[in-house]
Amino acid sequence: YFEEYINYYAPVGFAHAQTISDIPALDWSRFSRVILAFNAEDASGEELAKILAHLKAQTEVIVINFARYEKLIPMALHETIVQVPSSQSIAQMVSAQVLFGGVPVYRSISEEMSQVLGITEPHYLPKIRLGYSDPERVGIPSDTLQKIDEILKEAMRSYAFPGGQVLVARKGEVIYHKAFGYHTYERKRAVRKQDLYDVASITKIAGTTLASMRLYEQGKIHRDSSLASYFQDASYSPTWIRTKDTFPKVAFLETIEELRADTTRTFSMPDTLNLGDSLVIVQKWRRGHGETEPYSEVFDIQISDLLTHTSGLPPSLPVQYYQQPSQENLYRKISQSSFDIPVARNFFLNQNYLDTLWNETKSLRVDTPSYCYSCVNMLLMQRGIDSINQASLSQYLRDSFYQPLGLQTISYNPLQ
Numbered sequence: 004y005f006e007e008y009i010n011y012y013a014p015v016g017f018a019h020a021q022t023i024s025d026i027p028a029l030d031w032s033r034f035s036r037v038i039l040a041f042n043a044e045d046a047s048g049e050e051l052a053k054i055l056a057h058l059k060a061q062t063e064v065i066v067i068n069f070a071r072y073e074k075l076i077p078m079a080l081h082e083t084i085v086q087v088p089s090s091q092s093i094a095q096m097v098s099a100q101v102l103f104g105g106v107p108v109y110r111s112i113s114e115e116m117s118q119v120l121g122i123t124e125p126h127y128l129p130k131i132r133l134g135y136s137d138p139e140r141v142g143i144p145s146d147t148l149q150k151i152d153e154i155l156k157e158a159m160r161s162y163a164f165p166g167g168q169v170l171v172a173r174k175g176e177v178i179y180h181k182a183f184g185y186h187t188y189e190r191k192r193a194v195r196k197q198d199l200y201d202v203a204s205i206t207k208i209a210g211t212t213l214a215s216m217r218l219y220e221q222g223k224i225h226r227d228s229s230l231a232s233y234f235q236d237a238s239y240s241p242t243w244i245r246t247k248d249t250f251p252k253v254a255f256l257e258t259i260e261e262l263r264a265d266t267t268r269t270f271s272m273p274d275t276l277n278l279g280d281s282l283v284i285v286q287k288w289r290r291g292h293g294e295t296e297p298y299s300e301v302f303d304i305q306i307s308d309l310l311t312h313t314s315g316l317p318p319s320l321p322v323q324y325y326q327q328p329s330q331e332n333l334y335r336k337i338s339q340s341s342f343d344i345p346v347a348r349n350f351f352l353n354q355n356y357l358d359t360l361w362n363e364t365k366s367l368r369v370d371t372p373s374y375c376y377s378c379v380n381m382l383l384m385q386r387g388i389d390s391i392n393q394a395s396l397s398q399y400l401r402d403s404f405y406q407p408l409g410l411q412t413i414s415y416n417p418l419q
Contacts, residue, residue: 004092005040005067008099008135012409026054032061038102042069042090067098072116096135103409105134132409136176148179155183166194199417204378209413210400211381214388215310217403223391224306231302233387299365301383308372309380315370316379321363325356345418 009015015038020026023046031037037058041051051074058064065083068075069090087098100106108128138145151169158164166184170177182194202209218224224233301316308314325333333356335342336349344352367379385396392399397415405413 004095005099008096009038009102011135012099012103012105012132012411014411023050023054027057031058034062036063036065038065038067040067040069041074043074046070046074048074065102067102069094069098100134101128104128104131106130130175133172134176136178138173138178141174141176141178143173143178151179152181152183155181159184162188165190168194168196168198197412199412207381210396210415211384211388212310213404214396214400215306215384218388218391224387226305226307226310228306229302230304230306230309230383230387234302234390300369301365301367304369304383306384306387309384311374312376312380313372313374314377314380315372316367316375316377316383317370318375318377318379320360320367320379320382322360325352325360345416348418 006015006017016034018029020029023043026039039055039058043051055064055066065085066075067085067087069087072086075084075086085098085101087094097106101108107130108126138148148171151171155167155169159166164184165188166182166186168182169179171179180196182196182198184194186192186194186198215224219226304314304316324330327333333353334346335351335353338345338351341354342351344354344357346352364379364382388396388399401414404410
């Protein structure tokens with residue numbers, strides 16, 4: 004039970020020792036932290052203290068003592084000790100939650116224990132994460148939750164889906180978590196609680212919007228600012244994406260020179276330039292920093308319009324061309340040379356097309372603002388956020404939210 008509940012919070016490896024003397028032989032230096040759980044009634048406190056000193060010389064150690072508290076006397080000055088009254092199943096479950104803040108800790112010990120261990124100050128550790136509890140503890144009868152089983156089983160019998168899982172949390176306590184059925188109707192792989200799910204458009208809320216809210220709180224994003232305010236320049240491409248320009252340089256430079264020669268020229272109808280594998284829609288040009296550069300109306304859109312889907316952008320990107328696995332210039336089944344952008348398992352995109360996709364995005368037509376739910380809005384928000392942080396959105400969210408909250412299975416790029 005102790006191991007099961009620890010794994011609800013963090014990916015922890017386990018090693019078992021039958022005797023105290025087996026512990027030092029294990030290689031502890033490769034771990035950043037060791038949870039040392041004792042249930043050694045036959046070992047002396049001095050022997051345990053010696054083992055603890057050996058481990059502390061290599062890494063950080065937390066002690067969980069399932070034995071009598073007298074065993075702690077030689078270890079009383081150790082920084083982190085959890086004394087558990089017994090090793091029964093409920094004690095194992097609660098002690099694992101104590102370690103990760105799923106259960107609040109009130110230190111109230113007997114006068115005898117206080118004197119023996121030299122501990123007199125009362126202490127309180129608040130609950131900071133979801134805990135695990137019986138439904139009745141938060142006012143829900145267990146019989147009510149059993150109806151979920153019936154609903155899921157009926158749905159699977161009706162072929163609504165081959166399998167799934169349900170988690171119910173109330174008042175900070177997980178009171179129900181079960182897995183049902185299989186991954187597919189072939190019934191080859193059963194659903195497990197550890198399975199990952201593609202949350203699709205929920206990514207906009209659990210990722211991009213979350214990051215936008217944090218940056219807004221910090222004053223790094225303003226709702227009435229244009230997207231251009233957050234880019235180094237109109238041709239910005241994130242530094243961690245290796246881009247190789249797919250434009251034929253000579254033809255493209257000649258086109259720019261022609262436009263430079265006629266600085267008054269505007270385009271009432273977009274001109275389309277087909278340059279190699281790139282499709283560039285040139286609507287108008289402007290001068291900036293002493294050079295002529297393509298002007299994109301996309302960068303004039305306000306942040307508030309992107310977040311509320313009122314930008315005037317189309318619902319999606321024109322990516323049909325890039326969704327043809329048979330195109331040998333686009334994809335390979337194995338990573339090789341420039342084909343090293345993982346799209347799916349055994350499916351790698353040619354990195355030379357990253358800047359092409361970005362230029363097509365910048366060239367999108369912006370209609371009169373009105374509500375239109377669009378993936379493009381959030382793709383542009385992500386690019387803006389990356390530009391502000393000079394780091395990828397996935398890294399920013401992992402460091403700012405997911406890891407601190409212990410959300411070990413929420414992430415981008417699951418194949419990594």
